[in-house]
Amino acid sequence: MSWEILIPLLVLLPLAGSILNAVFGRFLKGFAGILGTLFSFASFGAGVIAYLQYHPFENQVPQIVNFFPWLEVGGFKVDVAYQVDQLSLFMTLIITGIGSLIHLYSIGYMKGNPGIARFFSYLNLFLFAMLHLVLAENLVVLFFGWEGVGLCSYLLIGFDTHKENAANASIKAFITNRIADLAMIAGIALTYWLAGSVSFTKIAENLPQVKFFQQALPIVAICFFVGAMGKSAQFPFHVWLPDAMAGPTPVSALIHAATMVTAGLFLIARLNYIFVLVPQVGFWIVCIGTFTAFFAATIGVYQNDIKKVLAYSTVSQLGYMFVAMGAGAYVAGLFHLLTHAFFKALLFLGSGSVIHSLHDEQDLRRMGGLKSQMKITWWTFLLGTLAIAGAPPFSGFFSKDLILEKAYFFHPVFFAMGIVTAFLTTFYMFRLTLLAFTGKSRVAPSTHPHESPWTMTVPLVILALGAAFSGYLLVPESLGGGVDVLERYFAPVFAQGVSYSSKLKNASIAVHHLAPGEEIILALCSLGAIALGFGIYWVFFAKKEKLPQDESSYTGWRALPANKYYIDEFFQNVFIGPLSWVSEFLSEVVEKRWIDTVLVGAGKVSGGVASILRRIQTGTVVDYAFLIVLGTVLILSAFLWRGI
Structure with a gap:
């Protein structure tokens, strides 16, 4: 074909x-x-x-x-x-x-x-x-x-x-x-x-030939990056994605986990030859990605809605991908995009299986003990949790650690923030999984949990296989692999950016490689964060069967992440509220009282004049002849008067 x-x-x-x-x-x-x-x-x-x-x-x-011609305006x-x-x-x-x-x-x-x-x-x-x-x-x-x-x-x-x-x-x-x-x-x-x-x-061919492109290019890169921030829910544009969980769960899996939210990352990868020439913009991409990953993870720790936890997890994982993109490690970012698509779609669909079984219940505190009634959902969900936490040998271990390695080269501070985020990710994901599937049942007596139909469980099993094995497309030698399938696969796409990077002094692209011993040390740091996150939750919460509080009941510093740092309230009071007041003023006062009054008044004046002139229209020829003569006399009199 x-x-x-x-x-x-x-x-x-x-x-x-x-x-x-x-x-x-x-x-x-x-x-x-x-x-x-x-x-x-x-x-x-x-x-x-x-x-x-x-x-x-x-x-x-x-x-x-070429499918068909579309637009043609001048050149x-x-x-x-x-x-x-x-x-x-x-x-x-x-x-x-x-x-x-x-x-x-x-x-x-x-x-x-x-x-x-x-x-x-x-x-x-x-x-x-x-x-x-x-x-x-x-x-x-x-x-x-x-x-x-x-x-x-x-x-x-x-x-x-x-x-x-x-x-x-x-x-x-x-x-x-x-x-x-x-x-x-x-x-x-x-x-x-x-x-x-x-x-x-x-x-890609024409940009380097423009004399002043290096001065204008940072503005172009910033514009595209801001557009990418909106689609991929990076701070401060992240506010839309958690609320989007109000849609049906398959929507959350398709749009807000595996595909649409990756559009911003795709845009940066497609325009890599622009971003590689502006490392100063790349630095800010890494900063915002790192902050978004950590910021969203702290909020996810305090969420009780099963889909809201996964939503903030998505924002956090997208932050990881932006770190890779900003550092010029485009293959690492796309690698995590792939593994994340598998395990996050799996987790969202697994949560949908639970919600479907519990008749639309989404509060983790009203679940528990579901693993015996929903065995397929339980095992696939657990695998997805291990993958997103970065536990070996599952996919997230390879893709997330590669990003952390690139962050370490960029600056150790970004690596440290990534490790803390990994710790928080492990904590809130095992909190979610264990609250939903283990311990005593807190399900309403009128509800009878059951496994979902095959149309729902078969996709869970297939996605679980992807979450388990997709990480083996790129395995460093120090971890027993030496597999570089994705590096070789994407080489032609990023060849233009690599060539620019080698020719121009201000260009940068991540081409560093760690020594095997250093890779193992960084991997051990990541594994330590995972073990610590799971251990703290198990010792202080799971063993004691301690249920989380309501988000609004936290006080002190914990009230900040529990209430999403009041970002929505800030936008409401600083932007939305004043704009709504201005809109209402323009609608009720300017438009209805002033503009409508003027227009209605003009209409009334026109109607009054028309009602007077209408009386002249008698339909009699003699009257019209008299008016013509009268008009002629008046015009001539005006000319004579002006002459005098």
């Missing part, structure tokens, strides 16, 4: 499923989920074929597929075109592969929901937008997908239209991302101004 057919087909299949469910979903009823799932699996199959045809370990040149021309290379195929397989498993899971989770056709229509539409984003050949097509996933996020978070918190959360996510997207638009405009093109390949 030719590229001209295969790649557009890969993108359009989910769109076709979305349209069919939107138009005929009410007639399909229970088959709506099956239809949407089949289209997502078909797209995954097309992605696998594209991967095999491209031969990513041999091919060094991207394959450009500005944009085609709907797709770029097939190692990075786009990597993201495509994650999106369609994990997305298809989440579609299958949703068949069981959403069974009996009257809006199931609408739900699967939105899910398919999201896959279409996300594929459009990662396969884009230029910034404008990428931005189309960028805004498309934002729209789908809004629709899916607010899917339960009868829930006020879901509606508010969807609006919050939409507005927060639109603020960051203003910077994204500015970055696209500046890039076109500098490079004369929005095509990724032409930008």
Whole structure:
């Protein structure tokens, strides 16, 4: 199958499923989920074929597929075109592969929901937008997908239209991302101004030829980074993601764990040849990533909602990935993106299995003792917890430790902060897992926990395998591996940035390597943090079967992380409140009292004048002749008077 057919087909299949469910979903009823799932699996199959045809370990040149001409204004021309290379195929397989498993899971989770056709229509539409984003050949097509996933996020978070918190959360996510997207638009405009093109390949070729590009490039990089911060929920744009848990759990797994929130990281990786030239921006990316990882982890320690814990964990893990991207260790960041996609999707779907079994109960203090009734969910969830904590030999151990190694090279302070974050991650994840599945049952007597149907457990098992073994794609020699599959795979994508780094003095890219002994010492530090996190929770909380307090009951310094550092209250009082007051003033006073009064008054004056003039319209020819003569006399008199 030719590229001209295969790649557009890969993108359009989910769109076709979305349209069919939107138009005929009410007639399909229970088959709506099956239809949407089949289209997502078909797209995954097309992605696998594209991967095999491209031969990513041999091919060094991207394959450009022009779909159709789109915009042409003067010298500005944009085609709907797709770029097939190692990075786009990597993201495509994650999106369609994990997305298809989440579609299958949703068949069981959403069974009996009257809006199931609408739900699967939105899910398919999201896959279409996300594929459009990662396969884009230029910034404008990428931005189309960028805004498309934002729209789908809004629709899916607010899917339960009868829930006020879901509606508010969807609006919050939409507005927060639109603020960051203003910077994204500015970055696209500046890039076109500098490079004369929005095509990724032409930008890479043209930028170094611009005389003053080194002075303007930091501004371009900052604009794109701010846009990435919004999508990937970095401080202070993180506030939308925890509230987004108001949507159905499959939405949390698909959009806010495995795919949409990684769009910002993908953008930095795609524009690596820009970021590698501005190490000063990279420094701030590392700072914000490190702070976000630690900051979110401290909040996760005090959350009692099973999905909120995982939400803050997602923000924290994304912070790790940004540390790698800022340090120029793009492969390390994408490696953790892959492993995180497996274990975080697994954890979210596992939490959904628990919520489904307990009839929408999400408070960890009302769970306990579930491992005997939900054995598949228990074992897969435990594996996901071990993976995210970084316990060997699971995937998170390899990907997270690689990032910590790069952070150590950047500065030991960032490594130390990463170790503390790893300790907190282990603490709150084992707190979640043990509270939900072990100890005495605190489930309501009227609830009878049971294992979820096969449509939900099969995706859990497959994702658990990915969480267990995906880390073996990149294993250092000191840890008994010497496997560099991902390094070799991504080498062509980052070759341009490496060449710039070698030619320009101010460019930087992470090419350092630790001695085997140093790698072992850093790995032992990470393992020590994991052991300490688990040990403290086990000794002081689990053995005593001590239940956590309500978030609002903490006092002193613990009230800060328990109340999310009052960031939402700060935004409410400093920005939202005053803006709401100004909006209300403009609406009620300026518009209704002033502008409407002037317009209504003008209308009344016009009506009064018209009512007088209307009387002149008698319909009699003699009257009209008299008025014509009278008008002529008056005009002549005016001229004569002026002459005198």
